[in-house]
Amino acid sequence: MACKKVRNMENIIKVSMFESAQNRYASGVVNLWDWLFLEDYRTVLIKELRNESDLMKRRELKELLPAITVSCACSERRTEKIYEYTNLICIDIDGKDNPSISNIEDLKIKLGELPYIMYCGLSASGNGLFCIIPYADPTNHKNVFEAIKNDFEEMGIIIDKSCGDICRLRFLSHDTQPYVNKHAEVYTSKPKTKSNAVEYIYKPKQKYKTKPPKPRTLLIPNAIETFLRPNNFVLESATPLTKKQKVERLLNEITRNQVDITYYYDDWIAIGNIIKNMFGEEGRALFHKVSSFYPNYDYDETDREYSAMIIGRYRYNSDRLFEIAAEYKLISPIKK
Structure with a gap:
């Protein structure tokens, strides 16, 4: 029986921080683990964002939040300005893209059954989740993302397609009960273990690409x-x-x-x-x-x-x- 690949994520993971999504240049480097559990004056902004119903005000509040590049450390948000890779990929699961998922907290628990989920927590808006997944080859980032996207689609979960950008920003968020596994397995395109519970609960009716068989003779009158x-x-x-x-x-x-x-x-x-x-x-x-x-x-x-x-x-x-x-x-x- 082959050994499982396991990566120890206990050590410092350096990522670049940007003061806002409008900033082109990084303001410094932070430890990812410190960032994920950060609580300061900006936590209040996140609470206000989640309580705000006006879309314009929500957007304005979100723009005040700092952000990081989960997959790398870089001086600018450009691939040629990357100087260190984290071998991590961050995916977004937005509520509006997944109307069949009515309980975000339940989904968080189910995703924790996947061996390659290192972290899963609420997004800044509180209407979705983001997951951080370790993988082996950062030069193959987009292909890894596509494989993850396809795996999640098979479970009935749509993830944000823009996560394929290795320099993509992750806004500061706050979750008092995130899922954390610092010894998560390195993702491979064909994981040895899959969560049947996630697949059963969230897999929708099959999206057939061919026409259905001709209906049986009907009794409906003219x-x-x-x-x-x-x-x-x-x-x-x-x-x-x-x-x-x-x-x-x-x-x-x-x-x-x-x-x-x-x-x-x-x-x-x-x-x-x-x-x-x-x-x-x-x-x-x-x-x-x-x-x-x-x-x-x-x-x-x-x-x-x-x-x-x-x-x-x-x-x-x-x-x-x-x-x-x-x-x-x-x-x-x-x-x-």
């Missing part, structure tokens, strides 16, 4: 197109159907005939957001019903997704639902 026509009227009141009524009727017909229209992950998310935008919390049961015809339907995953949608601000045009239905030959294609 009348479904009739009541979805824009010029249709409710007989009792002689008034046109509202968009909400059209959506509700289409979904009811789909559930009545048990047709899976959530085969694609992106379609599933779009359908959920359309339901959320029109029905709010009352649409949760309907989303579960529509999702339940997917062969690998998972109640907990579906519920988490809908909870993330409820607090999210993603808007989808309801016409997307009819486009999806048309792709499954449930209605005629929408004329644009």
Whole structure:
């Protein structure tokens, strides 16, 4: 059995500090470990940032924070100005890129199961996490980043693609309960150990690249197109159907005939957001019903997704639902 590669991170790790993101030249060198656990007058700024709801003010507060280059020590933020490498890569997991992850603290715990995570803590905004990972060859930084990005995507986690820059800045942050492993394994492109717990909890429905198999013969009557026509009227009141009524009727017909229209992950998310935008919390049961015809339907995953949608601000045009239905030959294609 091969020995695991383990790197001792107890020693001083020199990184360059910049007074702000606008500064081109480094103001000095600091020990990474001191930086990660720093508490001073700037910690107050981080608290203010996390409590501020105005986007412009949040940006202004963030610009007041100093930052470091986790992957290197350099006199300027340019690769040709690097004079020492740390053999570390820092990745960002932003909440807005991962709407299915509703509990950041839970994710932090799960990521701690990965043997190559040296540090995992809250970002400056408090809406995401950053992880520091040791790796072997700094000359291969971008390729290592791509491998890590792909590994995390397989776990259903999207990481910020700009982390591939070896001189990228990491803003000062503060976390009273970070995950720390100073003896973390050196990352390899094919880690010997993977966290099944992380993969199970956060891996979304597969993002298929090919068209789904042709749906089985449907029992939906031709009348479904009739009541979805824009010029249709409710007989009792002689008034046109509202968009909400059209959506509700289409979904009811789909559930009545048990047709899976959530085969694609992106379609599933779009359908959920359309339901959320029109029905709010009352649409949760309907989303579960529509999702339940997917062969690998998972109640907990579906519920988490809908909870993330409820607090999210993603808007989808309801016409997307009819486009999806048309792709499954449930209605005629929408004329644009």
